[in-house]
Amino acid sequence: MWEKAIQDFYPDDIAVCYGCGRHNPAGLAIKTYWDGTEGTCRFTPSDDHLAYPGVVYGGLIACLVDCHSIGTAVAAAHDDEGRDPESKPMILFFTARLEVDYTAPTLVGTELFLRARVEEATPRKSVVLCTVHADDVLCAKARVVAVRKKE
Amino acid sequence: MWEKAIQDFYPDDIAVCYGCGRHNPAGLAIKTYWDGTEGTCRFTPSDDHLAYPGVVYGGLIACLVDCHSIGTAVAAAHDDEGRDPESKPMILFFTARLEVDYTAPTLVGTELFLRARVEEATPRKSVVLCTVHADDVLCAKARVVAVRKKE
Numbered sequence: 001m002w003e004k005a006i007q008d009f010y011p012d013d014i015a016v017c018y019g020c021g022r023h024n025p026a027g028l029a030i031k032t033y034w035d036g037t038e039g040t041c042r043f044t045p046s047d048d049h050l051a052y053p054g055v056v057y058g059g060l061i062a063c064l065v066d067c068h069s070i071g072t073a074v075a076a077a078h079d080d081e082g083r084d085p086e087s088k089p090m091i092l093f094f095t096a097r098l099e100v101d102y103t104a105p106t107l108v109g110t111e112l113f114l115r116a117r118v119e120e121a122t123p124r125k126s127v128v129l130c131t132v133h134a135d136d137v138l139c140a141k142a143r144v145v146a147v148r149k150k151e
Numbered sequence: 152m153w154e155k156a157i158q159d160f161y162p163d164d165i166a167v168c169y170g171c172g173r174h175n176p177a178g179l180a181i182k183t184y185w186d187g188t189e190g191t192c193r194f195t196p197s198d199d200h201l202a203y204p205g206v207v208y209g210g211l212i213a214c215l216v217d218c219h220s221i222g223t224a225v226a227a228a229h230d231d232e233g234r235d236p237e238s239k240p241m242i243l244f245f246t247a248r249l250e251v252d253y254t255a256p257t258l259v260g261t262e263l264f265l266r267a268r269v270e271e272a273t274p275r276k277s278v279v280l281c282t283v284h285a286d287d288v289l290c291a292k293a294r295v296v297a298v299r300k301k302e
Contacts, residue, residue: 019210026199058249059217063211094202094203099250100249102247
C-alpha cells in the first residue's frame, strides 16, 4: 500500500502528462492508488466531458484507462522487483496498445471507479486489464499493453 | 465530397461531444471531411496535450481516432444509402470498441493527419480503420467498432 498516488512519484521533469501529470495544470490529474495487488482510481467527469447529452465521452474513458493502466504497471513493476517508488531511476512505461470495450453508456453525474491489474509481465512489457464502473454498472473493459522504458 | 465537416451536420440537440461537438466550447472541435471514399481530419495538439515532454498524449490520439472514425462511419452510411446528410433522422453511431496501436512517438509541434475508411458495414454496425500520421511518420493505427443508433 502506497500512501501517495503512483503519479505523484513520477520524476518532476516528466510529470507533464495531460492525463496524469501533476505539473500539467490544464490536465485531468488522474491518480492511481496501489494496494499491492491492484490499482484503483476515482474520477468524476466534468460537465464538458460529454459524448451525447447525459452520457460521458468515450475518449475521456480511454484517457482514464490509459493513465491508470500505466500507473498500475509502474507500481506493480516496483513491487515485483522489491523497489521503493522513490528509488532511482524510476521504472517507467509507455502505452503501445490500448483496447477499450464500451459495455454500457456511462451516465454523467457519477464518480467513476477504475480497477486495474497486471495480467502478464515480462522484462520488456506488461499487459494490464482495467474495468470502469459507474456505481454498479460496468461501463468499460480495457486492455493496455505497456512497454517498459529503457533505462 | 461534402463541403462541411460531417460533425457540422450533427443535430443541434446532440452536438455537445467533448471531442467533436460544435456546441461544446471547451472541447477539441475535431472535424471529419468526407471525399466519398475516406474521411480525413487534421488536428494540431496544443502545448497541454503531452505525455512526456515533446511527445503528444496517447489519450488525445484515442480521442481523435474515436470522433474521426465515428464521423467517417456516419458519412459512409449516408453515402451507401444515397441519403443527404441533411435528411432526417440523421444516421448516427456510437463507439462500441476502440483499439489503438501506438507505432511511433508523436512529436509535438506537428499537425496530425488522420485517414479513416469503413472496412465492413452491416445494418447494425460499421468497422472503421484509421491511421494517424505526423508528417511522414505513422504514429498510430486504429480500429473502431461503431454501432448504429436505433432510429
